[in-house]
Amino acid sequence: MNKNLIGLNAGKVWQLLNNNKRWSYSELKEAVGLSDRxxxxxxxxxxxxxxxxxxxxxxxxxxxxxxxxxIG
Structure with missing residues (x-):
């Protein structure tokens, strides 16, 4: 695992969360298809x-x- 891969995986998770749904860990894991780690x-x-x-x-x-x- 490296920082680049973590960032790519974070992008995948962010895309799923972008629908304003509140996800459980298990729902998110199943949808994104990543290991727990x-x-x-x-x-x-x-x-x-x-x-x-x-x-x-x-x-x-x-x-x-x-x-x-x-706002600044």
């Missing part, structure tokens, strides 16, 4: 870039695209 690295990349957010609903975590608007 690769998916976790991609999620970490997107979280570090503040592109995604998380919510817990009924004990289940959900991931979704985070939209940041800066």
């Amino acid at each position: 690769d998916l976790n690295a991609a999620i970490g990349w997107l979280a570090r870039e503040d592109k995604i957010d998380f919510e817990t609903e009924g004990g289940n975590d959900r991931l979704f695209l985070c939209v940041n608007v800066y």
Whole structure:
């Protein structure tokens, strides 16, 4: 695994999250087709870039695209 591959995988995940749906980890994993290791690295990349957010609903975590608007 390298940073380039993690970035490419993060792009795949971001494309799926772009539909404004709140995804469970298992739904996302099945849709994107990545291993746990690769998916976790991609999620970490997107979280570090503040592109995604998380919510817990009924004990289940959900991931979704985070939209940041800066007015300056």
